Amino acid sequence: MSLTNASPADAAQAAKSASHILATLSAEARNEALTAMHDALAAARDEILAANARDLELARQAAADGKLSQSLVARLDLGKKGKFDDMLKGILDVRDLEDPVGRVTLRTRLDHGLELERVTCPIGVLLIIFEARPEVIANIAALAIKSANAAILKGGKESTESFVAISRVISAALDKTHVPNDAIQLVTTRDVISDLLSLDRYIDLVIPRGSSDLVRHVKNSTRIPVLGHADGLCALYLDPSADPALAAEVVVDSKTNYPAACNSLETLLVHDAALSTLLPGVASALAAKGVELRCDPASKAALAAVPGLKLVDATDADYRTEFLNLTLAVKTVAGVDEAIAHINAHGSHHTDCILTSDAQQAERFMAGVDSSGVYWNASTRFADGTRYGFGTEVGISTNKIHSRGPVGLEGLMIYKYKLRGHGQVSATYGEGEGKKRYLHERLPLEH
Known part of the structure; x- marks a missing residue:
C-alpha cells in the first residue's frame, strides 16, 4: 500500500x-x-x-x-x-x-x-x-x-x-x-x-x-x-401470529444493537390485529433502550396507556427517513400485502424482515419484497459480510x-472465457453442406 x-x-x-x-x-x-x-x-x-x-x-x-x-x-x-x-x-x-x-x-x-x-x-x-x-x-x-x-x-x-x-x-x-x-x-x-x-x-x-x-x-x-447503496431504510413487519418474546428481542436488537449502522431498523410496520397484543410489549422493550417512537394515529392510540414511552406523531417523511439513532417510525398496516407495498414504495432495497409463525405469510413476504436481504424471524443486523461468512465486506x-x-x-x-483449440476456424462451422455442427456438450467442471 x-x-x-x-x-x-x-x-x-x-x-x-x-x-x-x-x-x-x-x-x-x-x-x-x-x-x-x-x-x-x-x-x-x-x-x-x-x-x-x-x-x-x-x-x-x-x-x-x-x-x-x-x-x-x-x-x-x-x-x-x-x-x-x-x-x-x-x-x-x-x-x-x-x-x-x-x-x-x-x-x-x-x-x-x-x-x-x-x-x-x-x-x-x-x-x-x-x-x-x-x-x-x-x-x-x-x-x-x-x-x-x-x-x-x-x-x-x-x-x-x-x-x-x-x-x-x-x-x-x-x-x-x-x-x-x-x-x-x-x-x-x-x-x-x-x-x-x-x-x-x-x-x-x-x-x-x-x-x-x-x-x-x-x-x-x-x-x-x-x-453501493444510498440509504439503509430497513423495515420490519410484525404479524399477529409472531411470538411475543421473539418479537421484542428481534425488534430491539434490530434497532438498538448499533443504531448508526445501515442495517439497523428504521420502520416498524404493525398488523392492526397486533396493535393491542404484540405492540405494547415491543414498545416497552424499545423504551427500556431509550427509543423514541414516531407513531401513526392507530399505533399511538394503542400505546396511550403504556407507561414510560416516548411517543411522537409521525409525519410522512418519517417513513422515508434513515434516522441512524434511537428513533423508530411505526405504522399500522392491514396485512402482509400492504406491508410489502409500503416497503417496496418507501424502502431502500437494503434489508427487511417479517416476524411471524405463519410460514406461508413469511414466504409471501420474502418473495414479494424487492430488497437485497429479506429475513424471517431474524434481526436485520445480520446483514453483514462477516456474519454471512465472507470474512469482511x-x-x-x-x-x-x-x-x-x-x-x-x-x-x-468477474469472469473471462478461455477457448482451447487445435487450429480450428469459425468458417468451418454452421448449417449447410460441408459445414460442421457444434457439439455444445456440457462437461463436468472438474477434469
Whole structure:
C-alpha cells in the first residue's frame, strides 16, 4: 500500500499496471501478504489507536459545533466494541477463504479438440471513496489482495490521522511481499474525487462508503459502474401470529444493537390485529433502550396507556427517513400485502424482515419484497459480510446487477472465457453442406 499525492491519473495508471501483476500472483503469495498485513497492524495497535483518538477528539468537537453528525462520530471510533480486533480477525478470515481466482464455472465442448471454459477473474481496479470508518482500509485491502484486484482508497478528512497511520503500517508490511505497493493506494491529495471519477479508462468499479449524500453524488458524477447503496431504510413487519418474546428481542436488537449502522431498523410496520397484543410489549422493550417512537394515529392510540414511552406523531417523511439513532417510525398496516407495498414504495432495497409463525405469510413476504436481504424471524443486523461468512465486506449493494447485499470476495470477481483449440476456424462451422455442427456438450467442471 502506498500513500500517494500523485495526480489522480498517475495514481490510477499505476494501480492499473499493478493490477496486471497482482492477477498473476499465486494464492500463496496473496495469502502471505495478508498474514504480513495482519501481523503488522496487530503490532502497531497502540500507534493506530492513538492516531484514531486524535481524529475522534476533533470529530467530537465538530459534532458539538453542529458540523458533523453523531452517527459519523460513532463510525469513526476504532476502539469501540472490539472494532480493532474485528478488523484484525477479518483479515485472517479473508485469508483463510477459498481462493476466488481461476474457478471454472462452465466447461463446454464446442467440438472435439475445441473446449470452452468460463473462469473467475478479478475486476481490475477498484476505487473506494469513504467517510469515517478507518477499518475500511484494512477490510478493502484484504479483500482486494485476496481477489487480486488493485484498489485506490480516498477517505474523508475526519479520519485523516487514522487513515495515514493504518496505511503506513500496511505499506511497510507489503514491501516485504510479492504484492506491488501500487496495488493498494491511499490518495492523500485533497479535492480529487471528481478527477478520480472521470478515469473510466483505468478504474473499473467505484464503491462509495458513507452518507447517502456521498453515494448519490458518486452515482451522479461518473461513467464508471458504481456498487453501493444510498440509504439503509430497513423495515420490519410484525404479524399477529409472531411470538411475543421473539418479537421484542428481534425488534430491539434490530434497532438498538448499533443504531448508526445501515442495517439497523428504521420502520416498524404493525398488523392492526397486533396493535393491542404484540405492540405494547415491543414498545416497552424499545423504551427500556431509550427509543423514541414516531407513531401513526392507530399505533399511538394503542400505546396511550403504556407507561414510560416516548411517543411522537409521525409525519410522512418519517417513513422515508434513515434516522441512524434511537428513533423508530411505526405504522399500522392491514396485512402482509400492504406491508410489502409500503416497503417496496418507501424502502431502500437494503434489508427487511417479517416476524411471524405463519410460514406461508413469511414466504409471501420474502418473495414479494424487492430488497437485497429479506429475513424471517431474524434481526436485520445480520446483514453483514462477516456474519454471512465472507470474512469482511467492501460494503452493501442494493444494485440489480452483478452483486447484491453484503459484498465480499465473490462480488469483486468477474469472469473471462478461455477457448482451447487445435487450429480450428469459425468458417468451418454452421448449417449447410460441408459445414460442421457444434457439439455444445456440457462437461463436468472438474477434469
